[in-house]
Amino acid sequence: MYLYTPDEIDRARAHHQAVIQGADDVDVKRIGNLGELAFEQFCREYLPVEMWNWKNEEAIRRCNPESFAAYDFEVFDYTVDVKTSRDVSAFRPGALLDNDPDDDILVMVWHRDNEDALILLGWERTETLKSKVRTQEEYSGEEPEKLAHLATRPMNELHDLGPNTAHLNQKPENPFKPGDRVVKAEDEDASVAVVVEILPPEKNATLYGQELEVETVSVAFPSALDDGPGDWRTIHPAKLSSYCADQDIKLYSYKQENLRYADHPFTTGDYVIKPDYKDPDLAIVTSVENEEVTVVFEHLIEKDYLQPRRLEEVCEKHDLSQYSFKSEEMAFQSQH
Known part of the structure; x- marks a missing residue:
């Protein structure tokens, strides 16, 4: 099992995306988003980055509504849906199949009441779940009163479905986060900029026509943000990416090593x-x-x-x- 602890940016984005989505139950949608963020972190730690894809990455990063998709991830060409719940009975084979019988793999994530920590309990193939339910019905009869079967395989067995790889630890090592004030490194007269979003390295952003193979930092300059319709300083840093996209505020991309924290970060209006x-x-x-x-x-x-x-x-x-x-x-x- 793996413990995932969302930071302030993750929690704010998960909630705001649920609000923008217009979810019938914002709490359930927010928790589902946190479950996806937890599994994304696992994939980044242990699976080859070119062999998995998170369908909702940009939607959650920019707090935009998700386009309809029947599943959350593609991993080794399998369709994977993440199930997040506080009630572990939701991870019984029959309950899982009732909610999602069509995807190849289901990942189970349990969360604490206050959502400050989530645990990746494990995963299971849908076909195996069907077999377990069928076997239960045909041979086992009713489950013991105090002992219910939960479907789960250890998380670290997931990489056995793909090529034989060691623990890759492909998590980007980026010192910056949304809201940070930065300047261009080695430029003594550089203007202060605001970090808006960090793009995952596999997004292959381009800079001056050249494709970047590293994590990209997108920034906006306060003068451009000030031209927006309201006071951007009252917006949570996690929502700045969504705000800039909605207001068509120009972003500039840099390699992380080309930026440094601003020694004098204040600008007019702070x-x-x-x-x-x-x-x-x-x-x-x-x-x-x-x-x-x-x-x-x-x-x-x-x-x-x-x-x-x-x-x-x-x-x-x-x-x-x-x-x-x-x-x-x-x-x-x-x-x-």
Whole structure:
């Protein structure tokens, strides 16, 4: 068995995709998405990447509705559906077949009540499930009152269906995550960008007409995000990819080694606080110059949202006090 612990990005994407899908039961759909994310991590660790395909990868990464598919994955040319449940009785052979008799393989994932951890219990061929049900009915009669048969084969036996491979551990080693502020490495005058999404390496993104065979980092620049219809800083980083796709905001792709974390990450419009104050007020950055940021306290701005490029003008027009601080003295204050 394998334990999968979803991070904040996974959990937010799983939920938002379920909402966008218009699922009748958002909770069930979210948990199903987490189950797929768990199995994707297993595949990435142990199976040759060119021999499996996740049908819903882009839909969940970009929080878009899924196109209809009868199954979730293709592995070694087998169709695989992931079944996720808190109730382990759902993994009895008869129950599994009642819900999905047509796919080649079913993977069983159990989740905790608060969805902070999921366990990949195992998998089974559908044909084997049918045989077990038939045998049970013909020879076994009723199951013991306190002992029910659960269908499962160990997860690590799944790679026996394909070529003989060692544990491949093909998980990308990318230091960045959505929402991070980055700049182009070895460029002393590079503009700050926002990480929007990380593409799996097998997606083979292109850069300047050349196909990339590494994990690609897609970023957007705050100036382009500011031109959107609302305050993108109030959007959870997990949803930025969906937002940019919906609003047709241009993304730029980089190899991960061509980026580094921004030493001075703040841009006009950012929500910040001075953390060494005992009870710091929320402020909004009105301008940035070298290593210094100028801010206005948020409670002085009467409108719900102002385009960041207008903030300094509005402050001067209405004689609103602005204060300047060293960049390293300030910290982001999340508004999502």
